[in-house]
Amino acid sequence: MCFMTMSVGVGPVCPTHATCIERSHMHFPGRNEDWHCRVNCSGKSTLIQTLFRIVEPAAGQIMIDGTNISSIGLHDLRSRLSIIPQDPTMFDGTVRSNLDPLEEYSDGQTWEALDKCQLGDEVRKKEGKLDSTVIENGENWSMGQRQLVCLGRLLLKKSKVLVLDEATASVDTATDNLIQQTLRQHFVDSTVITIAHRTTSVLDSDMVLLLDHGLIEEYDxxxxxxxNKSSSFAKLVAEYTVRSNSSLENAGDI
Known part of the structure; x- marks a missing residue:
């Protein structure tokens, strides 16, 4: 995947009220390529929206396997991409319909995906199993379980490009570790783009990208x-480690 000299302007949502991405050039040669983005309005969300063609670049192009995505129909393009958002999406229906809304996969494939994301035993305990009821927004499931259902969809779809947009920001460390382990084990041939506040989520990435107000600050x-102790990423990791240790010490005092 290659973002070639790309600029994207989306008006007042940007900190500069001008361009959110300015002449950025990035190349991801394949497999797990994870991004760690430094601050909220740095341009990371705009970059993802451009990948899915929610917004179009004012200049430059995005290439996937040598093909300019602007030449691919929206339905065809988005069918090849998968995303786990920060707020997992579940809807009124059943476990089966939430995992496979278009009824494309067999029960065996669905159970296999559930087992891979560690939800198989939980669903087997339910009276209806795959036909167990899911209420609107998945309110009868925990936040961690809802995020794992989203992971199950990815395991069924097997896309070559996966995006995790703050996917583990609202789950506990154990669920975060489970998601990271599943991605490493079952998506070794996919490009995985991870946007994460937890620096531990990207420490084993192939590459880390930091954006600052739409410009590439670091990419290595x-x-x-x-x-490089003076790098912004090294400072972020150090700050996160201090905060984590402080939280553990405070918990021990309770």
Missing amino acids: TPTRLLE
């Missing part, structure tokens, strides 16, 4: 960025 392997 995590190892090289951490070796």
Whole structure:
């Protein structure tokens, strides 16, 4: 995947009220390519919206496997991409319909996906199993379980490009670790783009990208960025470690 000299302007939602992405050029050669983005309005969301063609670039182009995505129909393009958002989407229906709304997969494939995302045993306990009721917004499921259902959809679809947009920001560390482990195990041939506040989620990435107000601030392997103590990424990891240790100490005092 390659973002070639791309600029995107989306008006007042940007901190500069001008362009959110300015002449950015990035190349991801395949497999797990994870991004860690530094601040909320840095341009990361705009970049993802451009990948899904929710917004169109004012200049430049995005290439996937040598094809300019602007030449691909929207339905065809988006059918090849998958995303786990921060707020997991579930709707009124059944476990089966939430995992496979278009009824494209067999029960065996659905159970396999549930087992891979560690929800198989939980669903087997339910009286209706795959036909168990899911109420609107998945309110009868925990936040972590809803996020794992979204992961189950990805396991069924097997897209070559996956986007995790703050996917683990609202789940506990155990669920975060489970999602990361599942991605590493079952998506080794996919490009995984991860936007995360938890720096631990991207430490084993192939590459880390930091954006600042639409400009590339750093783009390198995590190892090289951490070796450079003056890098913004190294400082972020250090700050996160201090906060985590402080939280553990405070919990121990309770």
